[in-house]
Amino acid sequence: MSKKFLQRLLALHYVYPKPLNKLNLLLEKDLQLERLHEQSAQQLSQKLLISAASAQQLKTAYADSLKIPFEAVYEKHKIIPISYLHPLYPKSLLELFDPPAILYAKGKTNLLDNPDRLAIIGSRKATSYSRNAMELIVPPVVENNFVIISGLAKGADAMAHETAITFGGSTIAVTGSGFLHPYPKENLNLHNIIEENHLIITEYPPYMPPKKWNFPMRNRIISGLSRGIVVTEAQTKSGTWSTVDHAIEHGKDIFAVPGNIFSPLSEGPHKLISEGAKPVWNGWQVLEEYRQLVSKN
Template sequence: MNKELFLLAHCKGVSQQLLRKIMSIDPTLKLFFHLKDHEWESYFQFKKEKIQAIKKEYHSLSFLALEKKYKKDNIMFLSLYDQAYPPLLKEISDPPPFLFYKGDIELSHSPQSIGVVGTRNPSRYGRFALEYIINPLILNNWVIISGLAKGIDALAHTLSINQKGKTIAVIAGGFYHIYPKQNQPLAEQIMTSHLILSEHPPSTPPQKWHFPMRNRLISGLSKGTIIIQAQKKSGSLITAQQALEQNREVFAVPGSIFDEYCGGTNELIQNGAKLVQDVSHIIEEFPG
């Protein structure tokens, strides 16, 4: 694990995109810390003030202090170069250079992993559809991956736990800012016996743009993603689009044409997503 990379990941002035660019130009980070200001500007198109701010913040951080704090809070971390890094996530175009996690990282290596996302306000039909579709997957040892959000996400995690299955939650923001707060008890359960992942340092509060970033990790960790009840403009459809861009399967559960919360899923089917009426429609896409 590269300590320099770890500290750079904690610098507020260093975005995920910049961190990936730095790694592509200088994977060992041997060159990076010897660049002169004008070379930073040439490589990364930064103004001198930002370069100096990043350098100052970097030198203010202590690897040992952060490591000690995270160890006390049972927060683990790994880089893209580590063997334990989720293999499916390595395949996407923009894998996080760093991951922070609590729980069993081996779950992210499961050959049977499926993403489940949907509305924050599921109807009775949505709840029944979720249980009908994913219960057999759980009983057949599929790891259920979702985003710890209110609604379908939380229900998918809870169903996995109640049925003695395994689940992975991907969160926006860091571990010291679990969102939404009402799902803190569920998060604690997942941390204890399952797995929670974040690409953000633990002290990072969730921001609006973190949620679509999180969604690409849900689809990236999964062989396919199931969409259950989604409006035409929703985060679930962003996840579906990201799954397609990652060359992953997209499954959509159809709904009533009179239900606004099914408009997005029905549109996905119209545009080529696989219509799912029972679990066999998912299983048949993964022979063996």
């Protein structure tokens, strides 16, 4: 990727932070975005299926954005933009219908080189049962060089990151906001630890605040990065299910932790198990699943 194209892509994504399938409407006949500034508002409106007024605003904002030295600004703030053409960009994300056009990263980007990545997710209201389960699941997995992925939300996500760190593993947090708006505030210290010693990624430019629709979008990245997903505690109607749905759609392995039959937070894992998810209560079971897959191949 040329520096000029990267600058144009970063400028466009800054003012139009959409997935690659949306940006492809502009890229398909202008691969280097060399003629984007020449497009009329009407042309942009037709290509992007937006109003003429929105297209004019985009055109103006893009022209202003081109003047910002993004690479230098991001480097100053230790943000590494990883475009869909970057060598570190995980190829598994390109299998999504709507891959992120750019991943903004802070931390150890070499963790993206490790294909053995396991997501651990669950309820924001997860109890100590989730933490206890993770303390049996995570140690063997990280000892065998798997990276633990989650979404840095309250509850099970935070527990997954913390458990990976406690047992000497590596973790990747996928967030639903830009780096200027770490979310939630309760996890700010954890956010800083992961940023410094592990890896945080987001598809949103730094100024983007957390919006409720960002998090279902974030979940497809968690699924896309992972070989498999472990669900600890979750109700049958929760944000956890959007990640599970993405994982099922893309043929990822689904693991579920059996729980107390009297707990509403066990309903989700038990439903998954009834539908074919593998029940797990220690990390060796997860590893054995992958050993079997390797031997079959």
